[in-house]
Amino acid sequence: MTLQPQPVDRTLWFEAALLPDGWGRDVRIGISGRRIVSLEVDVARSPADEGGGVALPGVANVHSHAFQRAMAGLTEARGPSDDDFWTWRELMYRFLDRGGPEEIEAITALAFMEMLEGGFTRVAEFHYLHNDPSGAAYSDRAEIAARIVAAAQATGIALTLLPVFYAHAGFGGQPPSYGQRRFINDLDGFADLVARCRTLTADLPEAVVGAAPHSLRAVSPDELTAMPALAGDGPIHIHVAEQTKEVADCLAWSGARPVEWLLANAPVDPRWCLIHSTHVTEAEWRGLFARGAVVGLCPITEANLGDGVFPAVDFTRAGGRFGIGTDSNVQIGVADELRMLEYSQRLTLRGRAVMADPERSTGRALFDRALAGGVQATGAASGLSIGASADIVSLDTSGVAFAGRSGDAVLDSWIFGAPTGSIASVWREGREVVRDGRHIARDGIEARYRKALSAVLG
Numbered sequence: 250m251t252l253q254p255q256p257v258d259r260t261l262w263f264e265a266a267l268l269p270d271g272w273g274r275d276v277r278i279g280i281s282g283r284r285i286v287s288l289e290v291d292v293a294r295s296p297a298d299e300g301g302g303v304a305l306p307g308v309a310n311v312h313s314h315a316f317q318r319a320m321a322g323l324t325e326a327r328g329p330s331d332d333d334f335w336t337w338r339e340l341m342y343r344f345l346d347r348g349g350p351e352e353i354e355a356i357t358a359l360a361f362m363e364m365l366e367g368g369f370t371r372v373a374e375f376h377y378l379h380n381d382p383s384g385a386a387y388s389d390r391a392e393i394a395a396r397i398v399a400a401a402q403a404t405g406i407a408l409t410l411l412p413v414f415y416a417h418a419g420f421g422g423q424p425p426s427y428g429q430r431r432f433i434n435d436l437d438g439f440a441d442l443v444a445r446c447r448t449l450t451a452d453l454p455e456a457v458v459g460a461a462p463h464s465l466r467a468v469s470p471d472e473l474t475a476m477p478a479l480a481g482d483g484p485i486h487i488h489v490a491e492q493t494k495e496v497a498d499c500l501a502w503s504g505a506r507p508v509e510w511l512l513a514n515a516p517v518d519p520r521w522c523l524i525h526s527t528h529v530t531e532a533e534w535r536g537l538f539a540r541g542a543v544v545g546l547c548p549i550t551e552a553n554l555g556d557g558v559f560p561a562v563d564f565t566r567a568g569g570r571f572g573i574g575t576d577s578n579v580q581i582g583v584a585d586e587l588r589m590l591e592y593s594q595r596l597t598l599r600g601r602a603v604m605a606d607p608e609r610s611t612g613r614a615l616f617d618r619a620l621a622g623g624v625q626a627t628g629a630a631s632g633l634s635i636g637a638s639a640d641i642v643s644l645d646t647s648g649v650a651f652a653g654r655s656g657d658a659v660l661d662s663w664i665f666g667a668p669t670g671s672i673a674s675v676w677r678e679g680r681e682v683v684r685d686g687r688h689i690a691r692d693g694i695e696a697r698y699r700k701a702l703s704a705v706l707g
């Protein structure tokens with residue numbers, strides 16, 4: 250299932266649009282093929298114009314494990330002991346026993362579709378489910394990667410594919426456990442996988458391939474040194490310092506905290522995106538900032554898992570960059586992630602509007618930063634400018650939540666005050682893939698997902 254080619258040469262008109270230099274009013278965007286070819290402001294709507302409401306550039310989702318969408322809401326019970334990960338792990342094991350390529354593609358397509366409906370136009374898929382349920386490599390090592398590419402094609406979302414290198418159960422090169430059998434690779438196998446991912450995405454417009462060492466638990470120092478070359482020109486993403494146990498284990502292994510260890514031993518630079526980085530000292534976040542790396546914050550998942558709170562206010566005031574990711578995909582939406590990010594900071598700091606800056610409201614500052622951090626972390630541009638891919642999200646501002654709002658107050662009202670469903674349309678490469686809040690292929694994608702879930706959970 251692949252979406253039809255996009256129409257060429259059309260115009261969209263919006264009452265306002267967030268352009269690279271700020272808000273424009275009465276904006277007409279001309280599209281030819283996949284790209285924005287003209288921008289006019291202060292022009293009246295003409296009968297041929299499509300669109301309406303307020304236009305925003307599409308934001309990149311910097312961190313997703315799409316298949317985990319299927320577990321949302323099923324992992325909220327406690328086990329017989331104090332183990333609060335019990336239901337999550339039980340369900341994960343059942344999924345690993347039963348989820349084949351068909352099911353994974355169906356679940357991934359649902360997650361990607363919901364990302365588009367939630368305002369994300371690109372996803373960095375942190376892909377670690379490589380092997381078959383027995384733990385053997387598929388005859389095509391990139392079988393599951395191919396399914397992710399197919400899901401991107403079926404939904405129209407732009408893809409930054411991050412094949413994950415995963416080899417160990419813990420710090421110091423511990424051998425992998427049975428539960429990790431579907432993730433495991435050696436360096437030769439991984440190099441083949443990355444090469445296959447490049448071939449698979451060669452015909453996918455604007456696809457990016459990078460490399461993702463899973464974490465310092467799962468990758469040895471020697472293996473980590475191989476990653477930048479394998480990533481080529483693409484980004485390098487790694488999970489780091491998500492939970493306090495990881496920090497304690499890293500200290501016991503190396504005498505250094507996880508981010509401290511990475512800064513001292515890896516060539517961290519603007520190509521790197523450090524996912525979570527939740528538990529960092531001031532010296533560590535200042536080090537990250539100095540190296541120009543992006544922090545990949547996943548506020549809803551971090552809240553769902555009880556990870557902790559990254560010091561985002563201090564970090565961004567110093568000039569640090571972040572992107573937002575949906576990670577476990579328990580809930581999917583740009584506004585939802587930004588709201589959770591701000592509220593987690595407010596609860597920690599006991600203050601209001603903490604991520605705002607003197608020039609910009611909270612919503613505007615959050616949105617601008619997530620947009621820029623997403624561009625850097627996924628290796629692909631986004632923005633409403635001539636020559637850019639026509640990746641546009643429109644808000645339906647006819648709802649009461651937007652009454653009397655203009656400028657940054659539209660973003661603030663969308664993030665903090667509007668009901669879900671305020672996104673009207675999403676254009677990807679000039680093609681309207683979400684219309685009236687629904688993906689154009691939703692019915693088929695949903696039906697396939699329901700069938701896959703009965704196979705996995707039934």
Ligand SMILES: [Zn+2]
Nearest residue numbers: 314375488576
């Ligand atoms: Zn993750």
